[in-house]
Amino acid sequence: MASASAVDVGRLPLRQRSLARSLRGDLKGGEYTWALAFLVPYVAVFVAFVAYPVVYGLWMGSEASLYRELFADPIYQSSAVNTVLYLALGVNVKMFLALLLSGFFMRPGWWMKALLLIFVLPWAVPQISTFISIHWMLNGEWGFLNNVLWKLFHIEGPHWLNERWMALGAVIVSHIWKWTPFWTLILLAGRMAIPLEIRDTARVDGATGVRGFVYITFPLLANLYLICTLLSTIFLLGDFNAVTFVSGGGPANTTHVLATLGIRDAFEIAHPRLGVAAVMSALPLVIPLVIVLMRRLRTAEVQL
Amino acid sequence: MLRGSLAVAAAYPFTVPHVAKAAATTASVWFSQGFVQDEDVSLRKAVADYEKASGNKIELSITPFAPERQKIIAALTSGVVPDVMSNNPAEILQIYAWQDRWVDVSDVVETQKSQFSETALVAARGYNNVTKKVGVYGVPVRAAVVPCHIWRPLVEKAGFKIEDIPKTWDAYFDFFKKVQDNLRKQGERKVYGLGFQVTANGVDPYNLFMAFLLAHGGKDIVTRDGKLHLDDPKVKEAAIKAAGYLGGAYRDGYVPPSAINWNDADDNNAFHAKLMVMDVDGTLSTEVAVKEKHPDWYFKDMVSHGIGYPTDNAGKTVPSIVGITQWMIPKGAKNVTVAKEFLKYFSQPKVVGEFVELGLGRWLPVMPSLAKSPFWQDPKDPHLKGYVQQGLLGPTVPDYYVFNLAMAEVRSQHVWSMAMIDVAKDGAKPEAAIDKAFKRIEEIFAKYKVA
Numbered sequence: 001m002a003s004a005s006a007v008d009v010g011r012l013p014l015r016q017r018s019l020a021r022s023l024r025g026d027l028k029g030g031e032y033t034w035a036l037a038f039l040v041p042y043v044a045v046f047v048a049f050v051a052y053p054v055v056y057g058l059w060m061g062s063e064a065s066l067y068r069e070l071f072a073d074p075i076y077q078s079s080a081v082n083t084v085l086y087l088a089l090g091v092n093v094k095m096f097l098a099l100l101l102s103g104f105f106m107r108p109g110w111w112m113k114a115l116l117l118i119f120v121l122p123w124a125v126p127q128i129s130t131f132i133s134i135h136w137m138l139n140g141e142w143g144f145l146n147n148v149l150w151k152l153f154h155i156e157g158p159h160w161l162n163e164r165w166m167a168l169g170a171v172i173v174s175h176i177w178k179w180t181p182f183w184t185l186i187l188l189a190g191r192m193a194i195p196l197e198i199r200d201t202a203r204v205d206g207a208t209g210v211r212g213f214v215y216i217t218f219p220l221l222a223n224l225y226l227i228c229t230l231l232s233t234i235f236l237l238g239d240f241n242a243v244t245f246v247s248g249g250g251p252a253n254t255t256h257v258l259a260t261l262g263i264r265d266a267f268e269i270a271h272p273r274l275g276v277a278a279v280m281s282a283l284p285l286v287i288p289l290v291i292v293l294m295r296r297l298r299t300a301e302v303q304l
Numbered sequence: 305m306l307r308g309s310l311a312v313a314a315a316y317p318f319t320v321p322h323v324a325k326a327a328a329t330t331a332s333v334w335f336s337q338g339f340v341q342d343e344d345v346s347l348r349k350a351v352a353d354y355e356k357a358s359g360n361k362i363e364l365s366i367t368p369f370a371p372e373r374q375k376i377i378a379a380l381t382s383g384v385v386p387d388v389m390s391n392n393p394a395e396i397l398q399i400y401a402w403q404d405r406w407v408d409v410s411d412v413v414e415t416q417k418s419q420f421s422e423t424a425l426v427a428a429r430g431y432n433n434v435t436k437k438v439g440v441y442g443v444p445v446r447a448a449v450v451p452c453h454i455w456r457p458l459v460e461k462a463g464f465k466i467e468d469i470p471k472t473w474d475a476y477f478d479f480f481k482k483v484q485d486n487l488r489k490q491g492e493r494k495v496y497g498l499g500f501q502v503t504a505n506g507v508d509p510y511n512l513f514m515a516f517l518l519a520h521g522g523k524d525i526v527t528r529d530g531k532l533h534l535d536d537p538k539v540k541e542a543a544i545k546a547a548g549y550l551g552g553a554y555r556d557g558y559v560p561p562s563a564i565n566w567n568d569a570d571d572n573n574a575f576h577a578k579l580m581v582m583d584v585d586g587t588l589s590t591e592v593a594v595k596e597k598h599p600d601w602y603f604k605d606m607v608s609h610g611i612g613y614p615t616d617n618a619g620k621t622v623p624s625i626v627g628i629t630q631w632m633i634p635k636g637a638k639n640v641t642v643a644k645e646f647l648k649y650f651s652q653p654k655v656v657g658e659f660v661e662l663g664l665g666r667w668l669p670v671m672p673s674l675a676k677s678p679f680w681q682d683p684k685d686p687h688l689k690g691y692v693q694q695g696l697l698g699p700t701v702p703d704y705y706v707f708n709l710a711m712a713e714v715r716s717q718h719v720w721s722m723a724m725i726d727v728a729k730d731g732a733k734p735e736a737a738i739d740k741a742f743k744r745i746e747e748i749f750a751k752y753k754v755a
Contacts (some may be wrong), residue, residue, distance in 0.1 A: 160563050252504045252722060253718070266374075267377050268716055269717065270377055270396060
């Protein structure tokens, strides 16, 4: 064994001391023990409800054979296409509408506040019951929509949920209807945070109407808009309520998305690992989204 | 505060004997919620009677059908299981028997072996792919078959009487097409003749297709030795006829268009809304659900047909496929002793008979001797006698996943549904739809090699 020099012997305690200092900060004696005691419940909750489920999920979906079985399933292929369409249309149409509507609700007047109150109702009411209502409204034989068409115009309405693209369209529209108010409120708050002086100065310089939106408002909202879009995409990837309760994944399993396919495989086919694999197959999309989101949240640029 | 927490932690060992003592006489039991409240009341009564008789405690958890299915699979996946659970979904007994996840309950079944129907006893078994043996893992509780449900007023409005309905299979169902045609002539825009579940959701479409398969001579699709017989011409012909009739009725406009996206309860709701003249649906839930609120419907307007009505096209009785609800004890259960005691108590004819009767007879008993009770033979009741005849006294077979687990996947993957939908919606020829279905069934069976 090599003998340590006097310098080495001196360095070791110094390193230990600096590590202890960085852990303890300026806490002394009993304070440090108390700090640890307060920390333990949070760490325990994090490990039990965040770390463990994630690691358990990764473990359940870790076998390569699961993915071979999954990719061979024709329902998986259509579900992957549906997921991409659901995200691309659902998120972007919703966010664009929210951006426009947030400008509309910036108008002054009591009636605008009253209208805003009515506008947020779809978001405020419980989503499962509203999606079930939509499912019934769209029923081809006795649904509200086709009955109205018949009573008013003597038109036989289509069977909205019997064709893949119409049923998927119904799901996407339901999602947009449900969540546009929420993102409108977020963007409205963003618009209201733009200092009046900036808008007044721009107006003096001739940047009004569309020019004001293009050169002043949107650049200032761009970061918020992007973050909202990323968050909405991540939320929507894991959402199964709209599909489950509006189309039920039908007709003939043609409107499933990955989240509902995972539930189907886990509990209807009674193959939980395959269900986890279905959801896990979205990770190549989720991870880059989360990375971009984190980078945008850390941005140093002066934006809202 | 910290000292207080440490004191609580230090005191923990002293609390253990009390918990252990409680566990020795306590068993947790999971069961699915009934379609009518009386079913839950009857279960609670049976459990309370057991607690009184034994001094043991049962922690009963009643959960709605669909969530219970998820709860059971989650429990078996995580390993945190109750002491007793029921087979929801029905094929779960065979699925997890394959993985050696159940406690053998042959000693419990043995106590009433002479009482149980043969079909119930066969359905209690499952192939264990670890031991490579068939074991008894279920204790039969109740049973169900698929009767036909008919609205008398709609038949009469179309100018017919219930007695006019032919007895043989194809003529029987063709009759309701004529009823629809006549109703349409009278301006009924939205009434359909047949409530076929031509959908890829739930268990109804599989049950419907299998009833048609058996009626057309395809009963040997899987034999009791677990072997698949898709090469049998009779089986293929029966499957083609079933897909052709069911898909064709939808294609020709005799089935509500929304049926293509129905879930299990949707056909019940559509029938109650008089969207169709008749429905083919498992259990008497259609009738008992309205018994209290609309007794006139139950006693007068609704007609249920079971055994011998219809017969096959040659006039022979078609055996009914019986789904059996079973109790199981999962491996990892904390109190197998109390669980088995409870199941022995519950399996007594008096107890299990009262359980199904108090549940209004939606479910059938699993012991032929119980079919003779005044409840099932009540001449004033228009449904029960025929129902018990169909599902208990007449010729029955267990569902085919009992013989080979692969059929459970055929059911959950909705292979038959896709064949019906191919004909109904995409205009495929029944032969082509069945060729595609058979190819998929062969792929599924290849995964389940029985020693």
